[in-house]
Amino acid sequence: xxxxxxxxxxxxLMHYPPPSGAGQHPQPQPPLHKANQPPHGVPQLSLYEHxxxxxxxxxxxxxxxxxxxxxxxxxxxxxxxSLTSGSMGQLPxxxxxxxxxxxxxxxxxxxxPAAIPHPAIVPPSGKQELQPFDRNLKTQAESKAEKEAKxxxxxKPLNAFMLYMKEMRAKVIAECTLKESAAINQILGRRWHxxxxxxxxxxxxxxxxxxxxxxxxxPGWSARDNYGKKKRRSREKHQESTTETNWPRELKDGxxxxxxxxxxxxxxx
DNA sequence: CTCCCTTTGAAGTAC
DNA sequence: GTACTTCAAAGGGAG
Numbered sequence: 001x002x003x004x005x006x007x008x009x010x011x012x013l014m015h016y017p018p019p020s021g022a023g024q025h026p027q028p029q030p031p032l033h034k035a036n037q038p039p040h041g042v043p044q045l046s047l048y049e050h051x052x053x054x055x056x057x058x059x060x061x062x063x064x065x066x067x068x069x070x071x072x073x074x075x076x077x078x079x080x081x082s083l084t085s086g087s088m089g090q091l092p093x094x095x096x097x098x099x100x101x102x103x104x105x106x107x108x109x110x111x112x113p114a115a116i117p118h119p120a121i122v123p124p125s126g127k128q129e130l131q132p133f134d135r136n137l138k139t140q141a142e143s144k145a146e147k148e149a150k151x152x153x154x155x156k157p158l159n160a161f162m163l164y165m166k167e168m169r170a171k172v173i174a175e176c177t178l179k180e181s182a183a184i185n186q187i188l189g190r191r192w193h194x195x196x197x198x199x200x201x202x203x204x205x206x207x208x209x210x211x212x213x214x215x216x217x218x219p220g221w222s223a224r225d226n227y228g229k230k231k232r233r234s235r236e237k238h239q240e241s242t243t244e245t246n247w248p249r250e251l252k253d254g255x256x257x258x259x260x261x262x263x264x265x266x267x268x269x
Numbered sequence: 270c271t272c273c274c275t276t277t278g279a280a281g282t283a284c
Numbered sequence: 285g286t287a288c289t290t291c292a293a294a295g296g297g298a299g
Contacts, residue, residue: 120292155291155292155293156279156280156290156291156292157279157292158278158292158293159277159278159279159292160277160278160279161276161277161278162276162277162278162292162293164277165276165277165293165294166293166294169293169294179294179295179296180274180275180294180295180296180297181274181275181276181293181294181295181296182273182274182275182276182294182295182296182297183274183275183296184275184276184294184295185274185275185276185277185293185294186275186276187276188275188276188277189275189276189277190276192276192277193277204278207278207279211279222280222281223279223280223281223290223291223292224280224281224282226290226291226292227280227281227282227289227290227291228281228282228289228290228291229290229291230290230291230292
């Protein structure tokens, strides 16, 4: 089944050969995501400084936690993405959902009571909390522990590729009628490599602004907060796959690019 | 219901 | 400093 869906995308993929097809980017240059890194020590975070300045209002993270009991609403971002999906010829003034104006005002910014829950903040299970009525039945210790466990998770900001995926996914699905994300992502990965440096640069810039705003909204947040909390992927399996080739990703991309048939056969029937 | 798959990049941990 | 690991999104598939 998986094989079939993957093969159904074959034609699509033929237009976006893997990077191993040496010469997709005739001009060998340093990885864009590295070249795109802003120099250290460059002060760019005026807003960040503003948030970090001593003020009586609670920290953004605290605000976000107070929003947990609300029905979680992911704002409709289709507008923004439709804005950018057609032509990325110019950078939008707003950056994805992190920098969407309404979100900037509403999510986590102190002093905005009508705050919209930030899409990066989700309850761990994605479910609503217990009603206060139910919680009264529990002991303080239990409820405290539960509260701790149900703390909203502040998600990582999306990187350039993730932003690209988010924007292009629907397009690819429409083109190839695939729905399985694993297959879609393979296509998107190849399309990503097929992008020009200029096109990629737009997404790196978007991602940079995402990180910047994320920092502003959640000054104390660290990727460490979510580290190791998501899945307990079988380390043996992962090591098996890495030791199989034992190559760095760059080399694998260049020489050991897994074929579609390989990836399809990797999933158990 | 929960995890896996699959991708790239950022950021974490381990040595 | 380098190598390795985890998590961001997504949704069908599998157990």
